[in-house]
Each structure stands twice: as structure tokens, then as C-alpha cells.
Amino acid sequence: MSENDNHLTRGIEGSARIYLGHSELSVRPVGLGCMGMSQFYGPADDAQSVATIRTALDLGVDFLDTSDIYGAADISLGAEIRGFGHNEQLIGEAIAGRRDEVVIATKFAARLSEDGRNVVIDGRPEYVAEACDASLRRLGVEVIDLYYSHRIDPKVPVEETVGAMSRLIEQGKVRAIGLSEASAEQLRKAHSVHPLTALQSEYSLWERGVETGILPTCRELGITFVPFSPLGRSALTGALQAATNFAPGDFRASNPRFAAQNLATNLAPVETLKTLAESKGCRAGQLALAWLLAQPFDIVPIPGTKRAAYVEENLAATNVALSQDEIAYISGIFAPERILGQRYAPVHAAHVAHEK
Numbered sequence: 001m002s003e004n005d006n007h008l009t010r011g012i013e014g015s016a017r018i019y020l021g022h023s024e025l026s027v028r029p030v031g032l033g034c035m036g037m038s039q040f041y042g043p044a045d046d047a048q049s050v051a052t053i054r055t056a057l058d059l060g061v062d063f064l065d066t067s068d069i070y071g072a073a074d075i076s077l078g079a080e081i082r083g084f085g086h087n088e089q090l091i092g093e094a095i096a097g098r099r100d101e102v103v104i105a106t107k108f109a110a111r112l113s114e115d116g117r118n119v120v121i122d123g124r125p126e127y128v129a130e131a132c133d134a135s136l137r138r139l140g141v142e143v144i145d146l147y148y149s150h151r152i153d154p155k156v157p158v159e160e161t162v163g164a165m166s167r168l169i170e171q172g173k174v175r176a177i178g179l180s181e182a183s184a185e186q187l188r189k190a191h192s193v194h195p196l197t198a199l200q201s202e203y204s205l206w207e208r209g210v211e212t213g214i215l216p217t218c219r220e221l222g223i224t225f226v227p228f229s230p231l232g233r234s235a236l237t238g239a240l241q242a243a244t245n246f247a248p249g250d251f252r253a254s255n256p257r258f259a260a261q262n263l264a265t266n267l268a269p270v271e272t273l274k275t276l277a278e279s280k281g282c283r284a285g286q287l288a289l290a291w292l293l294a295q296p297f298d299i300v301p302i303p304g305t306k307r308a309a310y311v312e313e314n315l316a317a318t319n320v321a322l323s324q325d326e327i328a329y330i331s332g333i334f335a336p337e338r339i340l341g342q343r344y345a346p347v348h349a350a351h352v353a354h355e356k
Contacts, residue, residue: 016028016029018224018298018300020103020146020176020197020198020224020300021195021196021197021198021221021222021223021224021298022176022195022196022197022222022223023146023175023176023197024175025103025145025146025175025176025197026103027062027063027103027300028060028061028062028063029293029300029301029318030061030063030289030293030300030301030302030303030314030315030317030318031061031062031063031064031065031105031226031300031301031302032053032056032061032063032064032065032302032303032304032305032311033065033228033302033303033304033305034049034053034064034065034066034070034087034090034091034304035065035066035067035070035087035304036304036305036306037049037052037070037087037090037306038070038071038082038086038087038090039070039071039072039082039086039087039249040249040250040251043247044306045306046090048306048307049090049094049306050090050093050094051308052305052306052307052308052311053090053091053094053095054094054098055308055311055312056308056311057094057095057098057101057102059311059312059315060315061102061311061315062101062102062103063102063103063105063300063302064091064095064102064103064104064105065105065106065200065226065228065302066087066088066091066104066105066106066107067087067088067106067107067108067110067148067150068084068085068088068106068107068108068110068111068131068134068135068138069084069107069110069111069112069119069150070086070087070088071083071084071085071086071087072084072085072086072111072112084111084112085134085135085138088106088135088138088139089138089139091104091139092138092139092140092141095140096140099141103145103146104139104141104144104145104146105144105145105146105147105148105178105198105200105226106135106139106144106146106147106148107147107148107149107150107180107200108127108128108131108132108135108147108148108149108150109121109122109123109127109131109149109150109151109152109153109161110150110151111131121150121151121152121153121154122153123149123152123153123155123156123158123160123161124153124156124160124161125160125161125163125164126164128149128161128164128165128168129164129167129168132144132147132168132173132174133173135147136173143172143173143174143175144173144174144175145174145175145176146174146175146176146177146178146197146198147165147168147174147176147177147178148177148178148179148180148198148200149161149162149165149177149178149179149180149182150180150181151180151181152179152181152182152186157189158179158182158186158189158190159189159190159192159193161190162177162179162190162193162194162196163193163194165177165194166193166194169194176197176198177194177196177197178196178197178198178199178200178223178226179196179199179200180199180200180201181200181201181202182199182201183213183214184213184214184217187199187214187217187218187221187223188217188221191221191223195222196221196223197223197224198223198224198225198226198300199214199218199223199224199225199226200225200226200227200228200302201214201225201226201227201228202227202228202229202343203215203225203227203228203230203292203299203301204227204229204230204231204232204236204288204292205232205236205269205273205288205291205330205331205334206232206235206236206257206266206334206339207229207232207339207343208334208336209336209343210225215295215297218297218298219297219298222298223298224298224299224300225297225298225299225300226299226300226301226302227292227299227300227301227302228302228304229304230288230289230292230301230302230303231285231288231289231303231314232288233251233252233255233257233258235257235258235266235267235270236270236273236284236285236288237283237284237285237288238270238271238273238274238283238284238285240263240267240270241267242260242263242264242267244258244263246258255341255343255344256340256341256342256343256344257339257340257341257342257343258341259341261340262340262341265338265340266339266340266341268338269333269334269338270284272333273287273288273330273333273334276326276329276330280320282316282317282319282320283313285303285313285314285317286313286314286316286317286320287317287320287322287330288317289301289303289314289317289320290317290318290320290321290322291322291327291330291331293317293318294322294327
């Protein structure tokens with residue numbers, strides 16, 4: 001982004017706060033996903049990442065998302081292994097001296113197998129306690145604001161996992177709890193044990209699967225929805241071309257939606273989005289985020305980036321106003337049947353209940 005680029009670039013200090021379900025936590029409308037600073041989207045520089053997080057705080061971002069697994073990438077992707085807990089340590093460094101400015105969300109349950117070659121899901125109550133203590137140490141904090149189960153362990157009833165998570169609240173180690181990539185049925189079972197504050201799952205113009213049953217369930221139960229990959233893993237920014245080649249270790253290289261036979265078709269509606277964005281004086285990515293923010297649900301998207309300029313650009317989506325006609329038009333050009341390919345390769349879909 002150049003100095004002359006004035007596509008709605010400013011912070012969100014004045015934005016209204018959103019209260020996260022069944023908790024006293026409140027955040028501004030757009031958070032920051034930090035996963036890419038440690039894995040999945042090519043090389044990252046720790047010093048740059050720390051600087052980006054600190055700039056995000058300066059701009060008014062007060063919701064950071066991480067997980068203990070970020071950095072310990074699945075070897076099957078050929079990704080760089082930064083180390084289990086790398087992303088949490090990075091955030092801990094970045095927020096040192098500024099803890100009271102930020103709501104920290106982290107996750108547990110996804111860990112490496114003993115041989116380090118695969119990701120396994122562990123929702124056992126004893127592991128819940130162990131993982132939480134380790135995350136607290138790496139983050140350098142006394143309490144985790146929002147603690148998610150990253151995936152649901154099929155070998156452990158979700159009620160047992162959530163019961164152990166609720167005990168962390170009683171112990172003062174966690175303020176609120178949530179799930180990630182859970183089905184509507186799992187949400188109901190978990191919520192019956194302890195009120196859930198948030199569900200984090202993928203949602204964007206490119207991925208609408210949660211609209212049918214999951215989002216209405218969240219609304220019914222008062223659970224805030226936190227969309228990850230709200231920019232379609234950068235596809236909705238307009239930065240990708242049909243011939244884009246992804247670097248080794250880039251998650252998209254193994255993702256069906258980005259496969260050569262699908263990508264050109266999937267990017268076609270992005271061109272229409274770019275045209276509409278230009279007419280409104282904003283960027284395609286800002287328009288995609290504005291569409292999310294305009295949905296009739298309690299939503300806080302967490303677009304991820306390693307660069308401060310893109311943080312600023314994403315935050316300015318809160319300044320983009322959409323009419324009901326524009327919302328319907330954008331929804332139509334990204335109708336789910338127009339997007340080709342599953343959102344996960346089979347090896348990753350296996351960990352997501354509603355993808356099976």
C-alpha cells in the first residue's frame with residue numbers, strides 16, 4: 001500500500017464494541033488472526049510479526065486469535081516447523097506491557113502425534129488442564145480471555161471436554177470458553193454443560209456452509225460467531241490470479257478450492273466484487289468484510305495478515321456501508337453452487353464434524 005493509496009485506511013478506535021456471548025468480554029468489530037505469522041502461508045519474519053501486532057493495537061485492534069498448534073505445522077504440508085506454541089510466544093512478546101489493551105483467544109486439542117508427523121485431536125479432560133497451563137506460560141499472562149477447543153475429539157464426549165474447560169473458569173485461568181469447527185448438534189451438547197461464548201469456524205463469501213444450521217443455532221443460543229479466513233485465504237482481496245503458483249508449505253497448494261481446475265472459476269465472481277468495490281471507493285477485500293459485518297448475526301471476523309498495512313486496510317471495512325440490495329447482489333454472485341472444490345483436503349476435513 002503506497003502513501004498515496006487512500007482506500008479507507010484508518011483505525012477503529014471509534015467503533016462500537018461487540019459483547020461476546022455469555023461473558024463480560026467486549027471487542028471492536030474486526031480482530032486479527034495471527035496463524036499466518038507462524039505457519040501455512042509461506043515464510044514469516046518474527047520481528048515483522050511482532051511489529052504488526054503492536055501496530056494493530058495502536059490502530060485499535062483489541063482481539064487477537066492464536067492456537068498452541070500454530071507453528072507446529074502438519075509435516076504432510078511440507079511446511080516450515082517453527083515449533084509447538086510458537087505463535088503464542090510471539091503474541092506474548094508483542095503484548096508485553098500492553099496486556100490490558102487486548103482480548104486474547106487461544107485454542108487447544110490439536111497436537112502433534114508422538115512421531116511428530118501428524119496432527120491428532122485430544123479432548124481428554126486431563127489434557128485440557130495441561131494444555132491451558134502451557135498456553136498461559138507461553139503467552140506470559142495470568143488468564144486467557146477466550147479458550148477454544150480447536151477441534152472436537154471424536155473419542156471423547158464433547159460434554160466431558162467442555163466440563164473440563166468450565167473448571168478452568170472456576171480456577172480463574174480462563175474467562176470464557178468456545179468451540180471451533182463444531183456442528184450444531186455439538187454446540188447444543190456443549191452449551192448444555194456450560195454457556196459457550198463463541199464458535200470459530202470458516203465463513204466468507206467463498207464459504208457459506210455455516211449459514212444453513214450453524215449460524216441460526218449460534219443466534220438461538222446467544223453464541224458469538226467468529227469467522228476465520230473471512231477473505232477466502234486472500235482470494236477475495238483480488239490479489240490472486242488463476243495461474244498463481246503457491247510456494248511449498250503454503251496450505252493453499254493442497255486445498256481443492258485453489259487447485260488449477262477450480263481456481264479460475266472460483267475467482268470469476270471476485271472480478272465482479274472488484275468492480276463494485278471500485279465504484280464504492282474501497283477495495284474488494286474491504287467489501288467482502290463489510291458483507292460479513294452486515295449479516296444478521298453476532299459476528300466478529302478475524303482476518304489474518306503478517307503485514308501492518310493490510311491490518312489497517314482490513315479495519316477500514318467498518319467504514320463501508322452496504323444497502324440491502326447490495327448485500328443481496330453480492331450474496332448472489334457468490335452463490336455457494338458457483339464455488340468449486342471442497343474447502344479442505346480429506347486429511348484436514350477428517351477433523352471437522354460437519355465436513356464428514
